[in-house]
Amino acid sequence: MGTTCFACLARLSKKPNVTTSLADRIAFARAALQDTIGHVGANGQFPDADYVVPAVFYSQLAAFDAATGSQQYHDSLVQYFQLATTISTNFVNPENYGYAAAQAYVTYKDPVFLEYAIGVWNISNQYTLSQDDIDAGRQKSGLKxxxxxxxxxxxxxxxxxxxxxxxxxxxxxxxxxxxxAILSALLAASTSEPKYLTAAQLSIAFMQSHWLNPQNIMLDGISGRNNDSCSLTTALQPYDSGMAIESLAIVVDITTDSASRSLLTSLIEAAITSTAWQGADGIISNRAHDSGGDVSLARGLSAAYDRNATTLPLREYIKHYFAFNAVVDLARSQGLDSNIYGHWIGPAAATFSSKDQTTALAVLVAAIGLNNDTQPPTSSSVTSIGLQSHGDTPQPTSSFVTFSGGPTSTSSTLSPSTTQAPSPPSTRHSKSHIGQLVGGIIAAVLTVILLIFMGSLFYIRCLRKNSGSLLIGSPPDLVPFRIAQIRPDSNLPLTTKFSPFTSHISQAASSGLTGAASAPVARYNWENLLQPKQPCSMQSSSLAERRPSQLITPSRGSAKPVRVLNSWLHRRDSTVLDDDEAPPAYPGTDVGEII
Structure with a gap:
């Protein structure tokens, strides 16, 4: 099996990924269905269409409930089928009603729908050639x-x-x-009766033998009369491939037959890349049934996706081929009734058309089952549809429901057998730039925080160093300080050692310490401790330049001068000293010596 140039559709990529929420997709499809119900007549038919189109709509109501797990339209469908039988007992063009009935039975498991489906199958089977008919040369039923x-x-x-x-x-x-073929496959899946599967496989074999062209596109039409030409219809229509895809997807789901799966993959690849019914813009322009789209191809691709009947890369591509993201202004009405649709290739709907509406609904309903993408667009192959939410009701930016696929020239190719879906580099680059920007901002913030933290630690360390040192005035000579007024602390033991951390000198006494220019004062450097007059780095440098002997520490001090002073103060009975009276000389000290 050859490979398919998925990347040939690169210039069609317009938000191909499914990012619209499931709730919005459900609401979007429901709004279109409800609008369509309003146009159904009292007889269950559309006034503007033939007997076939309502059956298409009935199947979409059932498919919607199947996708949402609801029973919303069960009663309406029971009534619609009853009305349809009053118009034609055996249903004109019965296969469409059989399809709708089979879909309804799959959804609701109501035997009334199974009865309708089997009844239609019995009628259609009489007009289907069996091998016994061929061997006999005449149809046994005598209908021909x-x-x-x-x-x-x-x-x-x-x-x-x-x-x-x-x-x-x-x-x-x-x-x-x-x-x-589809009806037989649905009944085979629903009832497990062998005759339905056999009938489905026989119909598929006929289509493959007579209508599959070398490009894996299904053709149409042939005469069953003896001696007639075996010529086929030359027109290529998407619904022929769509129906073959849907029936094969169901059969593959039942049998897991590898030959059927291979044929299915070939049909899908050909259908989504064919130029026979889609232009360079990737939009199906088939108007064979007076509608700018195709219900059968939408159903077929949806069945292959939902039943996981093909390869994973191709399954992802199917999702992107008619994804539910970007809506373009071609089909959706811009008037008051914004839930009606025109041709997929435009113009936008001016009035309601049941054919156009049901064609659009085929994609709107199918999109409910698509898995959401959480990453930016990764397929370069699809023009798709989407929503924007306005308030409680999701509103589409446009109603155009698209299939994409027309090939354009490119040098790159992608095979469905590859392990990854195609990805446009531009989106990755955008995401990469955002990631780099965020990373740079975070790194800068962390750097600033680290610098502030380190600076704070350094500053605290400087303060602690200053608080542990007693600084000396600039002159090296130390003159005993003069005390203007001091009273002994009766609680101070005589053996208390002098320490800058345990001194009982009061703030008032400290403020009374004075010194002349000729008699510098030894003191705590409280000003530098509480309110530094120079930056920490400058203080550190200044301290480092001082001689070690200029620092007064508790280990260098002696307790003896303190005891002498204390005893002298007690002898004075706590009297106030005269201004010119000096304190007693300390044993072992001289003027200018550091204590």
Whole structure:
């Protein structure tokens, strides 16, 4: 199997990742469904469409409840199916109603829907060629009045479903065959009856044998009449590939058959990169059914994604191919009723159209099951749709629901077999720059905090050094200080040692210490301790330049001069000293000696 150039869609990337919240996606789809319900007539039909379109809408109501785990539309669907049978007992174009009934049964497990689905299957099966019919050369049911072609290009015609009930119409159609294949697969998954799986596989084999072209695109149309040409319809329509993808996804989910999975992967790769129904802008422009999009391709890709029926890289690419993020102003009405849609390629809806609305709903409902992306855009391949919230109700920036895929020239390629989804470098660079900026700011803040912390430690250390040192005035000669007034402390023991940390000199006594220019005073450097007159670094330098003998520390002092002074003060009976009376001489000291 060859590789597919996913990266060829690089210039289409416009917010491909699913970042809109699940709640907003649910509200967005519900609003469109509710608006559509308002246009359903009393007979359960749309006034502007044929009998087929309401069946498409019924299946979307059931799919919405399945995606949200609710029963919101169960009763409405019961009523709609009852009304539909009053118009046509066996349903005109029954496969669409069978599909809707099967979806409803999967969602609600209500037997009434299973009964409808099986009834439709029984009718369609009568118009589907079995191998017994081919071997007999005539349809056993007698519903067709001509001889059957047994083969075309050497391949059996078994598995093809006639497009109409007209007895002479020999055309085997893509829509009827694809829808019967899907209905059979859904019933096989719901009931586990072998006949449904066998029928689904036979229909898929017919499509693969007769309609799969060399580019892995499904074709359409062939005659079942004997001796007729085996020519096919030349027009390429996305719904043919979409129906084959959906039926295969269900069968792969049931059987895990590797050959079926390989075929499914090839079909998906071809469908999402084909230029047959999408332009360079990546938008499906198919208008075969008068609608600028395709329900069947949306359903098929959704089934492959939900059932995890293909490779992980391709599954991620499917999500980005019709992601629910960026909405462009092409289809959504800009009027008062903002939940109606026009053609996917524009113009925006001016009035309600049930065909356009149900085509858009195919993607809106399918997007509910997509996993959210938490990273910036990683796929360079998709134009997608999205929401912006305004108040309590999410409002789309536009209603355009897009599929993207048209290839453009590029030198890079990506295979679905690779282990990673494609990533645009521009988004990574943006995220990287933001990370670098945040990291730089954090580093700068931490650096400033560290510097402040270190500076504070250094400053405190300086203060502690200053508080532990007794500084001396500049002259080296020390003259005994004069005391203007002092009273002994009766609680002071005679053996108390002098220390700058235990001194009982009062603040008043300290303030009374005076000295003349000729008699410098030895004192605590309280001014420098409490309010430094120079920066800490300058003080440290000044202290370092002083001689060690200029520092008075407790270890250098002697207790004897203190005892002499204390005893002399007691003899004076605490009287006030005369101004010219000097204190007693201290034994072992001379003027200018450091204590």
């Amino acid at each position: 009045n001509f001889d059957l072609a047994k083969t075309c290009h050497g391949k059996t015609m078994a598995g093809g479903t006639f497009g109409t009930t007209a007895v002479s119409d020999s055309s085997i159609a893509g829509l009827s065959t694809g829808q019967f």
